[in-house]
Amino acid sequence: MAFAPGLLAGRRVLVTGGGTGLGRSMGRRFLALGASLAICGRRGDVLDEAAASFRAEFPDRPVTTHVCDIRDAAAVEAMLDAIWRDAPADVLVNNAAANFLAQTHRLSPRAVDAVLGTTLHGAAYCTIGCGRRWIEAGRPGVVLSILTLSALQGGAFTVPSAMAKAGLLAMTQSLAVEWGPHGIRLVAIAPGTFPTESAVARLRPGGTDAEGVPLGRNGRHEELADLAAFLVSDHAGYITGECVVADGGRRFLGGARAGAQAMLRWSDEEWAAQRARTPAR
Ligand SMILES: CCCCCCCCCCC/C=C/C(=O)SCCNC(=O)CCNC(=O)[C@H](O)C(C)(C)COP(=O)(O)OP(=O)(O)OC[C@H]1O[C@@H](n2cnc3c(N)ncnc32)[C@H](O)[C@@H]1OP(=O)(O)O
Ligand SMILES: NC(=O)C1=CN([C@@H]2O[C@H](COP(=O)(O)OP(=O)(O)OC[C@H]3O[C@@H](n4cnc5c(N)ncnc54)[C@H](OP(=O)(O)O)[C@@H]3O)[C@@H](O)[C@H]2O)C=CC1
Secondary structure (H helix, E strand, C coil): CCCCCCCCCCCEEEEECCCCHHHHHHHHHHHHCCCEEEEEECCHHHHHHHHHHHHHHCCCCCEEEEECCCCCHHHHHHHHHHHHHHCCCCEEEECCCCCCCCCHHHCCHHHHHHHHHHHHHHHHHHHHHHHHHHHHHCCCEEEEEECCCHHHHCCCCCHHHHHHHHHHHHHHHHHHHHCHHHCEEEEEEEECCCCCHHHHHHHCCCCCCCCCCCCCCCCCHHHHHHHHHHHHCHHHCCCCCCEEEECCCHHHHHCCCCCHHHHCCCCHHHHHHHHHHCCCC
8 A cells, every 4th residue: 555544534535436447446445545435326236235345345434325316416415415414525526427439420419418417417516515515614625526538638439528527627627716715625637548347348349458558558446546545635735726647648649749659669679770860960
């Protein structure tokens, strides 16, 4: 473990979509670092299985589950009321999202709404609900939103997701100003490829090689979880409105000079040949 075991001791963290994938990996890390955890999602059986696994590994750490479709603003309010009845949350992680590959000109209105409803509106309902409670109680708080590279550079064939994640970035930057005086921080992570069952099935039907990643591999869940733990901890207490990219350098290669991708695979001999071809002054 990279951090002091008590890094998040006493913190209550709500992770939306915390029953699967990256949300589950982050929740597990928060528990290991001393936090208590609330997770939500639409499928109760998935949440129960994740909670049972957490409790088996961390028997002294409180874990609660909340069946909630975050597209429904009233359901989000009911969930937050239930959490706050126990004790106020300190950290919200906007992780739940919806996405699939599709040609944009063929998307139906319901398809657009399915992605925006969860990824943008749902995260907004959760953020505003937590922020209002923190401000009314004079409590500090942290909101971490999980974005994607497409929030920064667009995302062909996942356009509603790119639009929603760009909206969350704008929310992060805007509320860092508006809520800063209340002691509320907003931060974000834009992950590259971190294989999960759901993302592979929806977005990489051909599997996940690390083509186009300068570091030559996909991200590991523990790397994202460690970054998330740092950002929500007091060690990041002066960071707000920022988005940290964790992509193995992928976006810089995308914008790199022509041929850079092939040059990554050049041997020492090919580099020597290139050196020899370079005219002296
Ligand atoms: C490791 C590999 C990763 C590679 C990453 C690189 C790629 C780009 C980076 C993107 C980063 C973002 C990643 C993620 O967000 S991963 C998380 C993905 N997880 C989820 O999406 C989970 C939740 N998703 C869902 O529940 C469903 O997929 C859905 C979004 C469809 C919502 O389900 P719901 O039951 O509410 O909706 P319906 O099934 O009724 O459908 C609603 C309308 O949407 C249309 N639809 C559904 N699927 C598609 C499709 N594939 N193409 C086009 N349209 C689709 C459906 O037909 C409905 O519309 P109509 O009623 O008009 O027919
Ligand atoms: N994996 C990757 O490589 C990348 C992932 N990301 C981001 O990371 C996050 C997690 O993705 P990942 O773990 O791969 O995917 P998952 O599909 O495993 O995670 C999505 C979670 O959100 C929940 N969820 C979906 N819709 C709703 C809803 N309407 N209300 C409540 N919960 C909902 C799902 O549970 P349920 O279906 O039970 O509701 C699920 O637990 C997402 O924000 C994604 O955009 C970003 C870049 C790359």
